[in-house]
Amino acid sequence: MKVKCPVCGAEIELPEDVMDGEIIECESCGAQLEVKKSGDKIELKVAEEAAEDWGE
Amino acid sequence: MIYDHPRWEEKHMIKLIEELGHEVLHVPLRSSTLELSNLKKIADVAIQRAISSVRAITSTAFFEASGTPVVNNLNTQIICDNKVLTDLVLEKHGIPRPKTFVAYSMEEAMKIPEKLGFPLVIKPIQGSWGRLQALVSDEEALRGILEYREAMPSPQFKVHYMQEYIKKPQRDIRVFVVGDRVPVAIYRISQNWRTNTALGGRAEKAELNAELEEIALKAAKAVGGGVLGVDVVEDPERGYLVIEVNSNVDFKNTYRVTGHDLGKDIVEYAIEIAKR
Numbered sequence: 001m002k003v004k005c006p007v008c009g010a011e012i013e014l015p016e017d018v019m020d021g022e023i024i025e026c027e028s029c030g031a032q033l034e035v036k037k038s039g040d041k042i043e044l045k046v047a048e049e050a051a052e053d054w055g056e
Numbered sequence: 057m058i059y060d061h062p063r064w065e066e067k068h069m070i071k072l073i074e075e076l077g078h079e080v081l082h083v084p085l086r087s088s089t090l091e092l093s094n095l096k097k098i099a100d101v102a103i104q105r106a107i108s109s110v111r112a113i114t115s116t117a118f119f120e121a122s123g124t125p126v127v128n129n130l131n132t133q134i135i136c137d138n139k140v141l142t143d144l145v146l147e148k149h150g151i152p153r154p155k156t157f158v159a160y161s162m163e164e165a166m167k168i169p170e171k172l173g174f175p176l177v178i179k180p181i182q183g184s185w186g187r188l189q190a191l192v193s194d195e196e197a198l199r200g201i202l203e204y205r206e207a208m209p210s211p212q213f214k215v216h217y218m219q220e221y222i223k224k225p226q227r228d229i230r231v232f233v234v235g236d237r238v239p240v241a242i243y244r245i246s247q248n249w250r251t252n253t254a255l256g257g258r259a260e261k262a263e264l265n266a267e268l269e270e271i272a273l274k275a276a277k278a279v280g281g282g283v284l285g286v287d288v289v290e291d292p293e294r295g296y297l298v299i300e301v302n303s304n305v306d307f308k309n310t311y312r313v314t315g316h317d318l319g320k321d322i323v324e325y326a327i328e329i330a331k332r
Contacts, residue, residue, distance in 0.1 A: 017067055019062040019067065020062075020082070020086070036087065052187075053110055054184075055302075055304070056304050056306060
């Protein structure tokens with residue numbers, strides 16, 4: 001499944017089991033992107049910043 | 057399965073659950089809305105995997121209030137997500153841990169070295185992966201770090217949590233507890249005093265022994281039980297000391313280096329909880 005990187009426009013190959021909310025890195029520009037998936041529609045947007053309460 | 061930014065662990069557990077013939081209800085928090093005013097049970101058990109603590113705690117509270125038990129339960133999550141709360145239940149249960157102080161102002165924090173000496177460790181009371189933790193070797197360095205912390209927008213950084221530095225053998229031990237069992241443990245080895253694998257620490261299978269298992273089980277029980285990662289260091293004189301207990305464990309590295317599938321343990325434990 002190919003989707004466009006919202007930052008640099010490069011084509012990104014998404015894994016078959018990609019999940020809503022997953023964070024993907026764009027291999028060409030390094031942007032951290034968040035998957036927005038509803039039904040079969042998938043788009044990528046710049047991921048939210050890691051917050052201080054993130055962790056194990 | 058509740059998540060915000062799903063990773064390998066979440067995908068792995070979902071596959072295991074489906075292979076066991078159970079239906080998985082996905083709760084992707086970043087595209088979900090929780091109706092607090094019309095609670096109804098929608099699942100037999102929930103596995104909480106959100107990496108944001110505030111999202112995890114609020115969604116766990118929602119599911120518990122609607123009749124769905126959660127792995128881990130709300131009490132365990134709240135305690136594990138705050139180092140002060142964790143330390144206090146560990147202390148009350150007589151579990152050996154490093155000397156630790158909390159001060160609420162820079163002036164008070166500057167007095168703590170009189171009791172702890174240098175070097176000492178200063179950490180945020182929330183968060184993990186070693187983030188924003190500092191090893192402080194003298195008074196001027198401490199003053200500088202305290203000034204930075206006091207300037208941080210979040211109130212939690214004005215709680216100065218300061219702990220003795222343990223001269224450990226360049227490693228700590230992550231002991232995993234699932235219910236009342238200790239299935240596996242790993243060493244996290246690093247030149248850096250912070251041994252987190254998230255910071256480049258190397259994981260290696262650790263040998264378990266009766267004493268290590270007992271201290272991990274006691275710590276897990278003290279914080280409220282469930283699926284936990286107990287971080288233990290080996291102090292030259294006092295032996296095993298518990299540093300922290302984590303309630304949302306990463307286990308991809310553990311699976312890679314030990315071959316033990318903690319995801320399977322977690323799924324089986326959740327199914328057990330669902331049947332209770």
